[in-house]
Amino acid sequence: MNTLYINRIERIERLQGISEQASYYLALPAVRALDKGLALHSPVTILAGENGTGKSTLLEAIAVNYGFNPEGGTRNFNFASAQTHSGLYRDIRLIKGIKRPLDGFFLRAESFYNVATELDRLDEAYPDDLKLNRYYGGKSLHHQSHGESFLALMLNRFSGQGLYLLDEPEAALSPSRQLTLLAQMHHLLEQGSQFIIATHSPILMGYPGAEIFWLDEEGIRPVDYKETEHYILTRKFLNDPKSLLRYLWDEKE
Numbered sequence: 001m002n003t004l005y006i007n008r009i010e011r012i013e014r015l016q017g018i019s020e021q022a023s024y025y026l027a028l029p030a031v032r033a034l035d036k037g038l039a040l041h042s043p044v045t046i047l048a049g050e051n052g053t054g055k056s057t058l059l060e061a062i063a064v065n066y067g068f069n070p071e072g073g074t075r076n077f078n079f080a081s082a083q084t085h086s087g088l089y090r091d092i093r094l095i096k097g098i099k100r101p102l103d104g105f106f107l108r109a110e111s112f113y114n115v116a117t118e119l120d121r122l123d124e125a126y127p128d129d130l131k132l133n134r135y136y137g138g139k140s141l142h143h144q145s146h147g148e149s150f151l152a153l154m155l156n157r158f159s160g161q162g163l164y165l166l167d168e169p170e171a172a173l174s175p176s177r178q179l180t181l182l183a184q185m186h187h188l189l190e191q192g193s194q195f196i197i198a199t200h201s202p203i204l205m206g207y208p209g210a211e212i213f214w215l216d217e218e219g220i221r222p223v224d225y226k227e228t229e230h231y232i233l234t235r236k237f238l239n240d241p242k243s244l245l246r247y248l249w250d251e252k253e
């Protein structure tokens with residue numbers, strides 16, 4: 001039985017209310033590729049590709065269309081420190097599964113600080129034993145390192161049967177903590193969760209069974225893990241850093 005919360009992403013044609021801002025994201029090949037629809041088949045979807053190919057733009061649009069705050073958080077978060085999100089969420093339709101998630105979080109590295117600030121603000125109203133931060137490791141996310149707070153969130157707050165949208169969660173994590181994240185993901189997947197992750201990490205995209213979509217100037221296509229540039233380049237580098245670097249230095253001369 002298909003238990004995904006989001007099965008498919010399609011672009012819809014809007015005839016009115018298209019802003020000037022829309023010209024940049026509607027021109028992205030990855031966004032144009034949504035005209036044909038993007039079907040998701042695995043509970044783990046990875047969005048990968050070069051910088052600037054539209055991974056964050058697409059993930060943000062999915063999140064906002066689903067009802068998450070553009071800067072991140074749960075669906076109950078409703079703060080805005082800057083209006084920088086694109087209008088793409090209005091140009092897509094999400095084909096949802098029959099079941100609704102019981103939990104959810106949109107985690108983005110670039111605005112995680114603002115999520116932490118919002119949590120502290122909400123917690124001002126609660127006595128110590130009722131503070132929300134008990135779901136986030138027991139202390140303010142601002143009093144933990146970037147990596148610690150990311151992991152505290154995933155380990156303590158994510159409760160399963162959830163839809164989790166993560167934008168470059170590896171940004172603050174050591175390789176060993178990325179493996180911890182994979183282990184926690186596995187646990188949450190066993191409890192009926194779905195993850196959509198934009199990442200550059202060859203560790204995270206190696207989750208067995210993940211469906212990897214490669215975004216580039218041609219659009220979006222599924223790709224095998226070992227065919228990703230991330231896997232190939234990292235492997236080459238780890239096998240023989242000197243010869244790869246020598247090759248790059250020679251190319252420059």
Ligand SMILES: Nc1ncnc2c1ncn2[C@@H]1O[C@H](COP(=O)(O)OP(=O)(O)OP(=O)(O)O)[C@@H](O)[C@H]1O
Binds near residue numbers: 024050051052
């Ligand atoms: N507000 C904006 N106005 C104009 N162009 C923008 C805006 N936001 C993003 N872009 C452009 O849209 C493109 C896609 O950006 P996006 O952040 O989605 O890429 P990405 O694949 O997530 O990149 P990275 O891997 O570097 O995070 C980039 O070329 C970027 O410069």
